[in-house]
Amino acid sequence: MSARVMSMIRPIFSAAVMLGVTLLISGCEQEKVSQIEWQLPLEKPEDLHAGQNHDAVPEWAVLRNGHAEFIWLEKATTRRHSTTVALGGAAELNGWDIRLLGLASGLRVxxxxxxxxxxVHNPAAFVEVSRDGKGYYRGWLYQKFPELFGMDNPGWKVWLKDITFRPPSETEGKAGSLSSAG
Structure with a gap:
């Protein structure tokens, strides 16, 4: 190559190198910005249970006939315990009280x-869990999704294992048919 061609190429090469360095630096800055945006805390998703009145159990849930089996995990020992509670009843385990307030065979929001x-196949139980008179949880426990919602304190975790529904008794059915016919 001649000196004249080299003198023409050198400024173009220098400009290209400078442009490349500028783009590289600005690309890194953009990456830093996206990393910072990515590292921002996510917004808490809307809790569908938040708008509910947890003091009121739906009337249809109280009218179901059946019982629920709960599994308790004692975290310190990883020991599991089981309790079965009839609708409207309560059970006690190591100082914990659980009351079964309502049942659903297909709970949806x-x-x-x-x-x-x-x-919908989504069995659920409306419960109240307390210890020494202090309430720890009041709301729905889901059989298919035990990790969602429910009581989870440092020492214990409780979830719904199974629900058994019983048909209304014969006397209840006859009384209902007589009142609807008359």
Whole structure:
């Protein structure tokens, strides 16, 4: 190459190198910005249970006939315990009290309201868990999703294992048919 060509190429090469360095630096800065945005805490998702009145158990849940089996995990020993509670009843385990207040065979949420949908297989139990008179949890426990919601304190975890529904007794059915016919 001639000296004349080299003198023309050198400024172009220098400009290209400077442009490349500038783009590289700005690319790194953009990456830093995206990393910072990525590291920002995520917004807490809307809790569908938050809008519910946890003091009121839906009437349809109280009218179900059955019982629920709960599994208790003692975290310090990883020992599991089981309790079965009839609807409206309570059980005690190592100072913990659990009351079964309602049952659902197909619990779903629509417009912030809990519904029992027989077309949905999502068994759930409305419970109240307390110890020494202090309430620790009041709300739904889901059989299919035990890790969602529920009581989880440093020493214990409780979840719903199974629900058994019983048909209404014959006397209840006859009384209902007589009142609806008359």
């Amino acid at each position: 629509q417009n912030r309201a809990f519904l029992n949908d027989e077309n």
